Amino acid sequence: MRMRKTACLLLSAVLLSLAAGCGSAPSAVQSNAKPAAASEGKKEEALKTVKFSEVIRSIFYAPHYIAMQKGFFKEEGLNVDMNTAQGSDKGAAALIAGVADISLVGPETAIYIYNQKGDKTLKIFHQLTMKDGSFLLSRTKSDAFKWSDLEGKSVIGWRPGSAPQMVLNNKLLQEKVNKVDVVTNIASPAMAGAFTSGKGDYIQVFEPIASSLEKEGKAFYVTSVGQAFGPFPETSYVATSDFIKKNPETIQKFVNAVSKGTKWLNTASPDEIAAALMPFFEGTPKDIIIQSIDRYKKQDTWPAVPELNAEQFEALQKVLIDNGVLKPDQKVADLNAVVDMSFVxxxxKGK
Structure with a gap:
């Protein structure tokens, strides 16, 4: 269950292979639709374009899509040019290579880059989610799931060093569950297809894929990994220190827009939310989107104050150490070295 290769090596490999873009085309469920959001009083030519890389396409990141669809970014004077990276390592590499201005990734990437002692460092400036966003599904129905049920079974999981992989691994360690074959070498867009073709006894996926597999009768809901594990700062907005220093107004406007998206999400009706999200999830039925949002709301996914504090940062680093991707002597002692919550x-307080 322990990683034999550090996440730093993984990230270095991505940096070497990165070319003009920062990700492959998303799957059908993870459509890379970019709807044009309407915003009165703003001329298109006056908007500043921000090159943005999201880690994967998931309803887990609903506040961001809502900010795009409802015109909150444009209200702030920004045009978001979005790309789906398919991995935090790729999203971080895009920042270092300069093909992205802002990435939505696991905050651990900022720690990995910091410890590489390179020319560039990353800083976390907005904490979007405060729970793991994955759900465990089974090939067979289980009325009373216990974590010990996973012993001797195989689980299609996420790549080594990724946040959902480490959270699942830590949960298994907490529950003292051994002999679980967690498959970590399947690319995220191919995970659902691998499961439906017969691979794995369980699968760990995000929404709306989890609800889609259920509705199709190809899997049965087992548990929310995020709810079972508890608070965890899984996904953050990150930029290079240089970009933040040179573009503080852009970062503030970006944070303002996402916060408007979160606020709207917490007050809108399920039908209104589904209507705003459907352009980003082409082919996903309305009821699946509504169920996905409901699940994420029930586990308090999106914090009212999107701040990564010292306690949460410590919890993050403990998970990294427990998973063998960070040595104890590599812990970042000064939160401010990789975190800037001034914009949050x-x-x-005004623009």
Whole structure:
């Protein structure tokens, strides 16, 4: 269950292979649709374009899509040019290579880059989610799931060093569950297809894929990994220190827009939310989107104050150490070395 290769090596390999873009085309469920959001009083030519890389396409990141669809970015004077990286390592590599201005990735990537002592460092400036976003599904129905049920079974999981992989591994360690074959070499867009073709006894997936597999009768819901594990700062907005220093107004506007998206999400009706999200998930039925949002809301996924504090940062580094991707002597002692929450603290204080 322990990683034999560090996440730093994984990230270095991605940096070497990165060319003009930062990801492959998303799957049908993870469509890379970019709807044009309407915003009165803003001329298109006056908007500043921000090159943005999301880790995967998932309803887990609903506040961001809502900010795009409802025109909140444009209200702030920004045009978001979005790309799906298919991995935090690729999203971080895109920042280092300069093909992305802002990435939505696991905050651990900022720690990995910091410890490489390179020319560039990353800083986390907005904490979008505070739970793991994955759900465990089974090939057979189980009325009373216990974590010990996984012993001797195989689980299609996420790549080594990724946040959902480490959270699942830590949960198995907590529950003292051994002899679980967690498959970590299947690319995220291919995971559902691998499961439906017969591979694995369980699968760990995000929404709306989890609900889609259920509706199709190809899997049965077992548990929310995020709810079972508890609070965890899984996904953050990150940029290079240089970009933040040179573009503080852009970062503030970006944070303001996403915060508007979160606020709208918490007050809108299920039908309104589904309508706003459907352009980003072409082919996904409305009821699946509504169920996905409901699940994420029930586990308190999106914090009212999107701040990564010292306690959460410590919890993050403990998970990294427990999973063998960070040595104890590599812990980042100074939160401010990789975190800048000043923009979050300025939300609502004017543009």
């Amino acid at each position: 603290k300025n939300i609502g």
